[in-house]
Amino acid sequence: MVSDLARPLAGLVGPEHVRHDAHFLADASQAMGLRGRAAAVVLPGSAEEVAAVVAWCYERGVPIVPRGGGSGYAGGAVPLDPDAVVVALDRLDRVRSFDPGLWRIEAEAGVRTQTVARLARENGLFFPPDPGAAEQSQLGGNIATNAGGPHCFKYGVTREWVSGLEAVIAPGELVRFGGPLRKDVAGYDLTGLLCGSEGTLGIVTSAWLRLLPAPALQLPVVGAFADVQAGCAAIERVLASGVVPATLEYLDAGALAASASTFPGGLPAGAAFLVICEADSTEEDAAELQESLSGELGAALRPAARALWRWRDGVSLAVVAQRGGKLSEDVVVPLDRLADTITGTVEIAERHGLEGCSWGHAGDGNLHSTFLLEPGNAEQLVRAEAAVEELFALTIAFGGSVTGEHGLGWLKRGQLRHQWAPAAVAAHEAIKAALDPRGLFNPGKKTA
Numbered sequence: 465m466v467s468d469l470a471r472p473l474a475g476l477v478g479p480e481h482v483r484h485d486a487h488f489l490a491d492a493s494q495a496m497g498l499r500g501r502a503a504a505v506v507l508p509g510s511a512e513e514v515a516a517v518v519a520w521c522y523e524r525g526v527p528i529v530p531r532g533g534g535s536g537y538a539g540g541a542v543p544l545d546p547d548a549v550v551v552a553l554d555r556l557d558r559v560r561s562f563d564p565g566l567w568r569i570e571a572e573a574g575v576r577t578q579t580v581a582r583l584a585r586e587n588g589l590f591f592p593p594d595p596g597a598a599e600q601s602q603l604g605g606n607i608a609t610n611a612g613g614p615h616c617f618k619y620g621v622t623r624e625w626v627s628g629l630e631a632v633i634a635p636g637e638l639v640r641f642g643g644p645l646r647k648d649v650a651g652y653d654l655t656g657l658l659c660g661s662e663g664t665l666g667i668v669t670s671a672w673l674r675l676l677p678a679p680a681l682q683l684p685v686v687g688a689f690a691d692v693q694a695g696c697a698a699i700e701r702v703l704a705s706g707v708v709p710a711t712l713e714y715l716d717a718g719a720l721a722a723s724a725s726t727f728p729g730g731l732p733a734g735a736a737f738l739v740i741c742e743a744d745s746t747e748e749d750a751a752e753l754q755e756s757l758s759g760e761l762g763a764a765l766r767p768a769a770r771a772l773w774r775w776r777d778g779v780s781l782a783v784v785a786q787r788g789g790k791l792s793e794d795v796v797v798p799l800d801r802l803a804d805t806i807t808g809t810v811e812i813a814e815r816h817g818l819e820g821c822s823w824g825h826a827g828d829g830n831l832h833s834t835f836l837l838e839p840g841n842a843e844q845l846v847r848a849e850a851a852v853e854e855l856f857a858l859t860i861a862f863g864g865s866v867t868g869e870h871g872l873g874w875l876k877r878g879q880l881r882h883q884w885a886p887a888a889v890a891a892h893e894a895i896k897a898a899l900d901p902r903g904l905f906n907p908g909k910k911t912a
């Protein structure tokens with residue numbers, strides 16, 4: 465992958481930062497066989513160098529693919545145009561400022577998600593967004609995908625915690641929106657627009673984040689149920705009770721069958737649906753909340769928080785281990801359609817001769833609907849892809865969305881037009897055209 469571009473780009477970022485490693489050409493969608501090609505991979509060392517690279521590419525019509533930790537599931541960071549330049553943010557890894565007393569931090573795009581969480585925790589604070597691949601993903605990637613996780617039920621997804629951005633936009637300008645401000649309505653919400661833009665509107669170089677004082681206690685409560693209906697009824701009881709848990713997660717029978725054996729403390733016999741809540745707050749309030757949640761869930765289990773979340777982090781891998789592979793989506797539905805979508809996932813799988821299961825963020829109506837596969841079985845993959853199309857149609861019929869976490873990226877390109885009206889799709893495309901008139905930022909990704 466040595467190209468004519470390497471020499472001029474080396475002049476902008478230094479020859480040792482123009483790389484050729486295959487590592488930069490794939491993301492977590494590699495499991496689906498997606499790999500890319502690029503003319504060059506560059507690792508700028510500063511926001512100014514990012515701007516210089518973008519200006520150079522933009523002037524010459526060279527496609528630009530921003531890359532964070534490469535943990536994305538939608539192929540967003542995979543370069544699919546052999547003439548593209550991958551801009552990897554790994555070297556922008558400085559915390560620019562941290563004011564624990566003012567509950568705020570400014571960190572560059574390449575800082576790892578877990579580093580932000582750890583710094584906050586060590587200073588008695590809390591950065592709530594908790595996407596699963598925190599040791600691999602970067603802050604810039606989390607912002608570009610507007611990532612979420614279990615605790616986003618109570619606290620909201622990444623966007624809620626970004627008060628300002630520094631970014632490079634076309635044709636190579638370094639700009640700032642917002643900042644260390646807790647309120648700002650002066651202009652259109654360009655910070656929000658870049659959150660979830662998947663590298664198609666510009667490159668995030670740094671972000672101001674809001675933090676919270678850490679809750680004194682995190683007390684999980686887990687309810688085990690005999691079936692989807694009983695479990696979803698309990699989820700609705702929790703919501704109706706007025707108690708606000710930090711998390712409201714579920715696992716269906718298939719996901720539980722794959723992972724139950726390692727559940728901390730064990731599960732009662734016959735458990736075929738799990739609801740996982742967490743009470744968090746001051747010492748007194750959390751204990752009282754935990755009691756209330758236990759009441760709503762019936763006879764509830766109380767595993768230790770650390771052990772429970774470590775186990776929950778392993779659910780996806782435990783499901784993969786059943787057959788060696790999976791095709792998994794992250795659809796979202798209105799809460800009153802959650803049970804139908806959970807059972808619908810299994811029924812769709814059966815219609816296509818596959819095993820299906822789901823788990824996810826019940827309180828957000830966000831399912832990880834999954835079809836199990838044997839690696840290398842091309843015929844099974846074709847059936848799984850057909851199952852996914854049916855799942856998307858069901859989700860959209862329920863008024864839902866094809867993605868609540870991972871984004872459209874490359875793998876779900878073209879899906880938006882099935883769930884948005886033509887005028888809304890036109891507005892989406894007009895924003896892209898206005899901010900990226902030459903269509904060079906991550907071409908082909910997040911297309912309607």
Ligand SMILES: Cc1cc2nc3c(=O)[nH]c(=O)nc-3n(C[C@H](O)[C@H](O)[C@H](O)COP(=O)(O)OP(=O)(O)OC[C@H]3O[C@@H](n4cnc5c(N)ncnc54)[C@H](O)[C@@H]3O)c2cc1C
Pocket residue numbers: 491492529530531532533534535536537539540541553573594595596597600601602603604605606607608609610611612613614662663664666667668669780869870873906909
């Ligand atoms: C095991 C595992 C668990 C996961 N769990 C979750 C989860 O719980 N919740 C969740 O939301 N996701 C989850 N994901 C998906 C993934 O981790 C998130 O989407 C994450 O936010 C991607 O960050 P990244 O730095 O790896 O980005 P990448 O994969 O490198 O890129 C993702 C997208 O963002 C763009 N991008 C990256 N950096 C920038 C930047 N600085 N400026 C502009 N655009 C940029 C890329 O072009 C691409 O379109 C999981 C993935 C794995 C492998």
